[in-house]
Amino acid sequence: MQQLTIRPYQASDWPAINAIHDAARLDELRLSVGLHAFRPLAEVAEDEGLFDGELWVAEAPHVVGFVAFDREEVSWLYVDPAHYGKGVGKRLLRHALARIPGDATTSVLAGNDPALNLYLAAGFEIVETRSGHLSGAPDVPATGHLLKRGGRN
Numbered sequence: 001m002q003q004l005t006i007r008p009y010q011a012s013d014w015p016a017i018n019a020i021h022d023a024a025r026l027d028e029l030r031l032s033v034g035l036h037a038f039r040p041l042a043e044v045a046e047d048e049g050l051f052d053g054e055l056w057v058a059e060a061p062h063v064v065g066f067v068a069f070d071r072e073e074v075s076w077l078y079v080d081p082a083h084y085g086k087g088v089g090k091r092l093l094r095h096a097l098a099r100i101p102g103d104a105t106t107s108v109l110a111g112n113d114p115a116l117n118l119y120l121a122a123g124f125e126i127v128e129t130r131s132g133h134l135s136g137a138p139d140v141p142a143t144g145h146l147l148k149r150g151g152r153n
Contacts, residue, residue, distance in 0.1 A: 004088065006095045009055035009066065016063035017078075018042055024078040032109035037140040044136055050076060056095060058088050067092040069099070074106040077115075089118050097122065102151035109134075110143040124149040 009017070021041040029035050045051070053070030057063045058079075065088040068076035074096050079088045097104055106124065108115045124147040134140040 003060065004064075004091055005059045005061075006056055006091060007059065009057050013057050013063050013066075017057065017066045020063065020065060020080045021076075021078050023081050027081060028109065028112050028115070031113065032111035033134055033140055033142045037134050037137050037142075039136065048136060054096075054099065056092065058092055060088075064088055065092050067096045069096040069104075071101060072103065072105060074100075074104060077106075077118075084114075090122070093118060093122055097149070100151065104149045104151065106147050108145050108147065110145060116145065116147075119147050119149075122149065 018041045022038075025041075026035060026038060029037050041050070050068055053068060053073075053075070055066065055068045055076075058065040058067075060083070063080075064083045065079035066076065067074065074093065077089060077092055077096075079092070104124075106119060108119060110129065126145045127148045128146040129143060130146065131141070131143045134142040
């Protein structure tokens with residue numbers, strides 16, 4: 001992979017992050033609640049707060065991943081499946097954590113071990129496991145882990 005650059009999201013990145021989310025989300029759902037729960041990014045982005053905080057993309061030289069976060073939560077982190085295992089997720093997470101001033105939280109669906117391992121390696125700890133329904137899909141039972149990482153203080 002060429003050099004990785006992390007930069008703020010631009011409107012022209014929309015097609016790329018749609019494609020990345022939709023491909024990677026299928027992998028996430030295969031490992032957790034099942035493919036029947038899939039909804040494309042174009043349907044869920046606004047309702048699930050994609051643009052509520054900061055949104056950054058990773059380029060190498062085209063967009064290969066993205067992360068969204070606010071002052072305390074990493075809410076979205078997706079990597080193009082063609083770039084799994086190349087450090088893109090780790091770099092995006094490190095970037096987000098450097099911009100979060102204190103403690104950081106995130107959540108991971110039970111069964112999504114690649115994501116869970118990424119967060120655990122970055123110093124997050126599971127603080128709670130909850131069962132209920134998938135966000136935005138009240139008919140899809142799901143179990144998720146709430147994770148927390150101490151801030152820089």
